[in-house]
Amino acid sequence: MYSFDIERPTRLADAVKLLSDASEAQALGGGQTLIPTLKQRLAMPEKLVSLGAVDEIKGICTADDGALCIGGGTTHADVAAGAGAYPALASLAGNIGDPAVRNRGTIGGSLANNDPSACYPAAVLASGATVVTSSREIAADDFFDGLFATTLNEGEIITEVKFPVPEKASYAKFEQPASRFALVGIFVAKYADGVRVAVTGASEEGVFRWSEAEAALSSDFSAGALDGLSLAGDGMISDLHGSGDYRAHLVGVMTKRAVAAAG
Amino acid sequence: MSQVSMTVNGKSASGEVEGRTLLVEFLRENLGLTGTHVGCDTGQCGACVVHVDGKAVKSCNMFAAEAEGAEVTTVEGMANDDGSLGTIQQAFQDHHGLQCGFCTPGMVMSAAALLSENPNPSEAEIRDYLEGNICRCTGYHNIVKAIMAAAGQDVSHIAAE
Amino acid sequence: MPADGGIGAPTPRREDVRFLTGSGNYTDDINLNGQAYVHFLRSDVAHGTINNVDTSSADGMPGVLRIFTGADFAEVGGIPCGWQVTDKHGEPMQEPAHPVLAQGKVRHVGDPIVAVVAETYEQARDAAEAIEVDIDELPAVIDMKAALADGATKVHDDLSSNLCYDWGFVEDNKGAVDEAIANAAHVTTLELVNQRLVANPMEPRVAVGDYHRANDESTLYTTSQNPHVIRLLMGAFVLGIPEHKLRVVAPDVGGGFGSKIYHYAEEAFCTFAARAMNRPVKWTSSRSEAFISDAQGRDHVTKIDLALDADNNFTAIRTETYANMGAYLSTFAPCVPTYLHGTLMAGNYKTPNIYVNVKAVFTNTVPVDAYRGAGRPEATYQIERVIDKAARELGVDPIALRRQNFITEFPYATPVAVEYDTGDYVATMDKLEEIADVAGFAARRAESEARGKLRGFGVNCYIEACGIAPSALVGALGARAGLYDAATVRVNATGSISVMVGAHSHGQGHETSFPQVVAEMLGIDPAMVDIVHGDTSKIPFGMGTYGSRSLAVCGSAMVRATEKIIAKAKKIAAHLLEASDADIELKDGQFSVAGTDKSVAWGDVTLAAYVPHNYPIEDVEPGLEETAFYDPANFTYPSGAYACEVEVDPETGKVTIERFAAADDFGNIINPMIVDGQVHGGLGQGIGQALLENCAYDDNGQLLTGSYMDYAMPRADDVPFYAVDHSCQTPCTHNPLGVKGCGEAGAIGSPPTVVNAVVDALQSGGHNVTHIDMPLSPSRVWQAMQG
Structure with a gap:
């Protein structure tokens, strides 16, 4: 790793200030992706601002409108244990990485990184969640901006994610055999006003909504409603672990399984 | 360089670290606790698993500075007070749950974390929980068996498999 | 008592x-007073000419003690190869120089160019980034067959081609083999790839060099499976240090699986630098570095023909294999595809005519050498896959076809120059059928099918040659050491x-x-x-x-x-x-x-x-x-029979190992608990090869699987409990304990077992799939099902 200073503020306001004061400062969530990146010397911050001691962005609660609110600094393990009001989300969190990763990695860190194979982006997009930051609120549909890119500004910290709780939902992940990240992951969420389907792992553009599936499922929430629907392999990630065509095929299979599991 | 202080295996420990000093480096190099190992640089192998405030973490994926004030337990802290092997350690020896020994500290720490969360895990739950601990020697058979035994389960039928 | x-x-x-x-006391746990740290600046291109190395910007950087380049090693010996193979024309193999630090060219991603020694590891790495290396990139030689084409770019300019050797074994058998195949009632042909693997012991390699000027004594602490071999090779051939002034210590070592047999440049460097600088020098490999510097395994491309007579007796085997050596010859590399592979091509069967051809090829990839099983998995995989394919073509039971052709009388002299002293292949197959509950398979298949899954059963036999080996014999075959x-x-x-x-x-x-x-x-x-x-x-x-x-x-x-x-x-x-x-x-x-x-x-x-x-x-x-x-009188010949049941998800191609049974004959057993553990570990690695592991390079020689993010290691939930039995014991006849060796069996016997089972599953689902190259990843299995 390159040399850098590390700060460990306990208040959000201090974290925001530290990030804005230094030109090459970077926020450190759980570090489960950032630290390996630093080891490869693929990033060169002057200062890391650890959010690990900022208690005000941790925790889970229910808003007045029924949305499940998860602090940006909440670990995957805490979401798995505490998001019982949204079982599909808790289940997703409980299958990210491995137990030790789940004890460190945070929802805010995962979303800010927007790995194209990460699980959380699918949940956020399929739930039509709202990403709350240190300066504003961003709708899920406006948050993700391609591979490893979001509409977050420099120094902006994810403080909370507000998930409207659906009537039914499920996440179906098909794991890449080595990394165990999603080769394809499908989050299906059924709300009173329609069904949202988000796909992670598959597209060269990152997480996306499968609108044809949403339309079909909105009128008939059953696996059979997806018969005949398929995605093209063009634009899908193609690598050692699977061609674009294979990923496109898996999207169909795993979407059906997600719908079946959602009941 | 800055000062970091924590409790390691019940004893206070402090030292000078850089921002980039990993917890595993602090344990191995500053404290001489070389039981915790480094087997990869991408956070997958789990040879470096320790407990921080009672939870399993990968000490190669956490900065020493982030453990300020924390309670850290390493494999060196897992034996009984009289120096004899703890329950999980003894089960690993009894059931040949280790060969080269390099992944073993992480396996023991993950097993301890599992049994504290789930005192009577099924075979499938054990295999799932070990997703972040890679062993190249044992084919996992005897590791899973040892953890079942440490949980007090009868594993005699597995010997006959 | x-x-x-x-x-x-x-x-x-x-x-x-x-x-x-x-x-424990692993090498990385050893820290010596005054220890300095080395970081190797390695090539990031697969093939190129070094025009210039400019270290001036790094020289004065914080903590930098000394920077070594190829020039410092111009007068130092290269890394030696321990085995010389003679080709089918009686000529010695082509043997390139293997410098400690690159001399004029780089030949694989990871080839060390410069070594920076500093007070701390991070300082050494910081300084290495300031070094400017000017390289003219050359076309990378990756594909073995293309490497042998006329006009192909040469990995080594001073060799006549990229062919290390073209080996025929036994050359005198060739005519009879060709004739038997021409006259056969049935010939089954199979082309297959035994993919490149990375050994991946969980402890990465480490070397600590130390020097005591007062008595001119050097010490190397290293992660080695054989400290005396390192002392011999490094002392005599690389650094010119006599044995009594060179001590090599391999303390607790965290697994090897072959990859820690060899003498590596980093060991020679740390010993050399400690002497040159009069202070200890330590190198600890990262896992990323291990992927581009540890010798890799397997990497054979093979075509095999199996001839049978009208009664389904095997009459001949003919194979042609391309074996990848990588960029340089690692310590035992040349013997793996030859004497550890060709000599085992009889398997457990009384095939009268066998001919093996192996072309060893230089490419711009990390050197390849022995990995758990070393040559014997490659032999077993070919034989057992082609037998399985033949059984399907002929519509006979795969177990029956094997039983019919078993060697049953010992000692048995094979057509490929070895003599099996003892064994009982019928007994291990009998035991296997019992512990695998072959009789219950049909019911289990029906249950899987009821859940929409395909279920397959695969069986396999193996023979291996262990306990290497009579020194006079291996000397005659090219070994440059006694064994x-x-x-x-x-x-x-x-x-x-x-x-x-x-x-x-x-x-x-x-x-x-x-x-x-x-x-x-x-x-x-x-x-x-x-x-x-x-x-x-x-x-x-x-x-x-x-x-x-x-x-x-x-x-x-x-x-x-x-x-x-x-x-x-x-x-x-x-x-x-x-x-x-x-x-x-x-x-x-x-x-x-x-x-x-x-x-x-x-x-x-x-x-x-x-x-x-x-x-x-x-x-x-x-x-x-x-x-x-x-000095042993012969190899030992452990053998066994394995069975595997898999489930295949027909929608995704994902394969799950449902049951695995292994019946081995290791001769006498000293500690059955340890023997069980050795078999379990071998099975884990063999299942890893069959389903998960693949070391892949792109056309430019960049490693696509350089970390555990892309190189799929078997994990606890990839494997089941194994049913292991070693009650069949035919003691070795020529060593005093009657023991045969058990460390590699699982890795040798399991890959074809798994592949046979997957093919069986797919055929049960109506898919006309006769072969899939390993690893049988979900995407490959799915692709095969698409026809």
Whole structure:
């Protein structure tokens, strides 16, 4: 790793200030992706601002409108244990990485990184969640901006994610055999006003909504409603672990399984 | 360089670290606790698993500075007070749950974390929980068996498999 | 004694206590006073000409002590190869130079160019980034067949081509084989790839060089399976340090699987630099570095023909294999696709005509050498896949076809130059059918199908040659070393024993199993016996641990040394008992005079040896210490039969191992618990090869699988509990323990078992799939199902 200073503020306001004061400062969530990146010397911050001691962005609660609110600094393990009001989300969190990763990695860190194979982006997009930051609120549909890119500004910290709780939902992940990240992951969420389907792992553009599936499922929430629907392999990630065509095929299979599991 | 202080295996420990000093480096190099190992640089192998405030973490994926004030337990802290092997350690020896020994500290720490969360895990739950601990020697058979035994389960039928 | 703890006892391992308490002493745990750290600046291109290396910007950087380039090694020997293969025309293989640091060219991603030594590791790495290396990139030679085409870019400019050797075995068989195939009632042909793997012991390699100017002594602490071999190769061929001034220590080593046999540039560098700088120099590999610097395994591309007569008897096997050597010849690389592969092409079957052709090829990839099984998995995979394919083509039961062609009489001289001393392939197959519950498969398949899954059953037999090997034989085949081993049994005055062995334990449990043997022979408590290994200053000599040889070869040396101890002790006992030594019997730690009640205890005899007051001093020297070197008379031939049941998800192609059974014949067993563990580990790695692991390069020679993010290691949830049995025991006929070796069996026998099972599953689902190259990843299986 390159040399850098590390700060460990306990208040959000201090974290925001530290990030804005230094030109090459970077926020450190759980570090489960950032630290390996630093080891490869693929990033060169002057200062890391650890959010690990900022208690005000941790925790889970229910808003007045029924949305499940998860602090940006909440670990995957805490979401798995505490998001019982949204079982599909808790289940997703409980299958990210491995137990030790789940004890460190945070929802805010995962979303800010927007790995194209990460699980959380699918949940956020399929739930039509709202990403709350240190300066504003961003709708899920406006948050993700391609591979490893979001509409977050420099120094902006994810403080909370507000998930409207659906009537039914499920996440179906098909794991890449080595990394165990999603080769394809499908989050299906059924709300009173329609069904949202988000796909992670598959597209060269990152997480996306499968609108044809949403339309079909909105009128008939059953696996059979997806018969005949398929995605093209063009634009899908193609690598050692699977061609674009294979990923496109898996999207169909795993979407059906997600719908079946959602009941 | 800055000062970091924590409790390691019940004893206070402090030292000078850089921002980039990993917890595993602090344990191995500053404290001489070389039981915790480094087997990869991408956070997958789990040879470096320790407990921080009672939870399993990968000490190669956490900065020493982030453990300020924390309670850290390493494999060196897992034996009984009289120096004899703890329950999980003894089960690993009894059931040949280790060969080269390099992944073993992480396996023991993950097993301890599992049994504290789930005192009577099924075979499938054990295999799932070990997703972040890679062993190249044992084919996992005897590791899973040892953890079942440490949980007090009868594993005699597995010997006959 | 030993009612428990002797030969055959499942004694828990004594080494476990230190490993379980964090008290092991691995090489990276060693830190010496004044230690400096080296970082290697490695090539990021697969092939190129080095125009210039400019270290000026790095020279004055914080902590930098010295920067070494290829020029510093211009007068130093290169990394030697330990085996010279002679090709089918009687010519020696092409053998390129293998410099410690690149000389003028880089030949694979990871080839070391510059070594920066600094006060800290991070300072060395910081400085390395400031070094400017100007390289003209050349086309990368990756595909083996393209590498041999006319006009192909050459990996080594001073060689005539990229062909290391074109080997025929046995060349005299070729005509008869071609004729048998031409006249066969049926010929089954299969083209397959045995993919490149990375050994991936969980401990990455480490080297610490140390030097003491006062006595001109160098010490290397290294992660090695064979410290004496490193001392020999590095001292004699690279650095010119005589043995008595060079100590090599391999302390606790975190797994090897072959990859820690070889002498590596980093070891020579740390030893050289410690001497040049007069201070210790340490290198610790990261996992990322291991992926581009540890010797890799397998990487064969093969076409095999199996000929059968009208009664389904095998009449001939002909294979043509391209074997990837990588950019340089690693220590034992040339012998893996030849003498560890071609000699096993008879398998368990009485095929009268066999011919093996192997073309070894240089490419711009990391060197390839032995990995668990080494040549024998490649042989087994071909034979057992082609037999399975033949059974399907002929519509006969795969087990029946195998049984029909089993070798049943021993000793059996194969057409590929080896003689199996003993075995019972029918017995292991009988045992397998029992423990695998073959009879219950149909019901299990029906249950899987009811859940929408395809279920397949695969079977496999294997033979391996272990306990390498008679020195005269391997010398005739090109080995540049003897392959005996050595042990010293040092009996102390009070009767306790230290046994210094040339074998090295890095997971095998020698510290537990070897004392079981000595204790059994002497009738004493195993706790009185300790094993010393891994330090050239403490042990007489040793060729190390690989090829399932430790017990068969080094254990035999230990037995011979112990026999010498017993013979001498009997003379002392005879004196004490005033009897003839011919009448002395040793039982349960007591020397007694046959037919009398006169006896003297082990401890009294050992005390007399060191306090020789009442002693046959004119005939017997004081002291009680004996050394034996043991050179085996033949290889040993473990064998077995394996079965696997898989489920295939027809929608995704994902394969799940539902059951795995292994019936092995390892001859006599010293510690069955350890043997079970060795088989489990081999199965884990073999299943890993079959389903998960793949070391892949792109066309430019960039490694696509350079970390565990892309190189799929088997994890606990990828494998089931295994049913393992080794009750079939035909003892080896030529070593004193009757042991054969068990370390590699699982890795050899399991890959074809899994692939056979997957093909069976797919065919049961109506898919006309006859072969899929490993790893049988979900995407490959799905693709195969698409037709």
